[in-house]
Amino acid sequence: MLEIRDLYYTVTDAGGPNGSAKRNIIDGINFTFETGKFYAVTGPNGSGKTTLARLIMGIHPLSSGSIRFEGRDITNLTITERARAGIAYSFQQPARFKGITFRDLLAIAGGTEEEARLLALIRRVGICSLSFLDQPVDAKLSGGEIKKIELATTIARNPKLAIYDEPDTGIDLWTIGPMVDLLKREQAEHGATTIVVSHNRAFLEAADVVLMVNRGKITYLGNLDGALPMLTDLSVCGFKPCGEGERDARCFR
Numbered sequence: 001m002l003e004i005r006d007l008y009y010t011v012t013d014a015g016g017p018n019g020s021a022k023r024n025i026i027d028g029i030n031f032t033f034e035t036g037k038f039y040a041v042t043g044p045n046g047s048g049k050t051t052l053a054r055l056i057m058g059i060h061p062l063s064s065g066s067i068r069f070e071g072r073d074i075t076n077l078t079i080t081e082r083a084r085a086g087i088a089y090s091f092q093q094p095a096r097f098k099g100i101t102f103r104d105l106l107a108i109a110g111g112t113e114e115e116a117r118l119l120a121l122i123r124r125v126g127i128c129s130l131s132f133l134d135q136p137v138d139a140k141l142s143g144g145e146i147k148k149i150e151l152a153t154t155i156a157r158n159p160k161l162a163i164y165d166e167p168d169t170g171i172d173l174w175t176i177g178p179m180v181d182l183l184k185r186e187q188a189e190h191g192a193t194t195i196v197v198s199h200n201r202a203f204l205e206a207a208d209v210v211l212m213v214n215r216g217k218i219t220y221l222g223n224l225d226g227a228l229p230m231l232t233d234l235s236v237c238g239f240k241p242c243g244e245g246e247r248d249a250r251c252f253r
């Protein structure tokens with residue numbers, strides 16, 4: 001349903017020892033996401049997970065490569081056009097808006113102001129408090145509350161492809177299990193293809209396919225069991241001497 005071909009995202013790092021140097025944040029990714037499957041994307045901090053998710057949504061323009069969604073070339077479509085085609089993106093750090101309530105956001109996302117439909121939506125995402133609907137989505141919300149709102153507005157769009165960037169950030173430990181169940185239910189009942197960027201074991205266990213990204217490349221593809229030795233390895237800080245011309249924060253001279 002989503003075909004990524006030879007995807008590159010290249011930036012220029014200014015101020016290096018040799019002046020400006022180009023760096024591939026996404027370094028030649030090829031992958032096909034299949035309809036209705038649940039994918040977990042994991043990997044070390046700074047490996048390119050958020051960038052990959054943003055390239056799919058069209059938030060960053062890709063440097064080269066192509067993206068097809070349901071057989072259609074979406075490489076040059078805007079975010080809005082991709083959203084209309086059925087792709088939704090949930091931010092790692094959601095925006096807060098002065099003067100806007102959760103009800104407003106949900107109404108825009110769900111395309112309805114009808115009270116019964118909004119209530120059905122908040123019930124669907126496990127928010128059981130009516131007063132929560134009239135919460136302003138501003139700086140006073142906790143990190144966990146804002147992530148729940150972000151999740152709810154993503155689900156309200158009934159996307160064909162839902163991308164969640166670290167949905168568990170700031171969420172209390174007790175909410176993670178129900179959140180995994182919710183995303184699995186959306187997959188099962190609405191046939192949503194789901195991509196979750198996460199380090200959380202609960203999401204990795206729930207996934208049909210785990211993709212590990214390291215330095216802009218897919219370095220592992222399979223189930224969690226096969227990924228575990230690599231995940232353990234990544235959690236160890238392995239500094240090594242730099243090779244000739246090598247520029248890397250994990251090597252020393």
Ligand SMILES: Nc1ncnc2c1ncn2[C@@H]1O[C@H](COP(=O)(O)OP(=O)(O)O)[C@@H](O)[C@H]1O
Nearest residue numbers: 011012025043044045046047048049050051052
């Ligand atoms: N526009 C940009 N210009 C320069 N560097 C960037 C840009 N966007 C991302 N990066 C860098 O790319 C790397 C990958 O970032 P990101 O995709 O956010 O990683 P992850 O989500 O895996 O932690 C990081 O080192 C980040 O600083």
Ligand SMILES: [Mg+2]
Nearest residue numbers: 049050051092
């Ligand atoms: Mg990230």
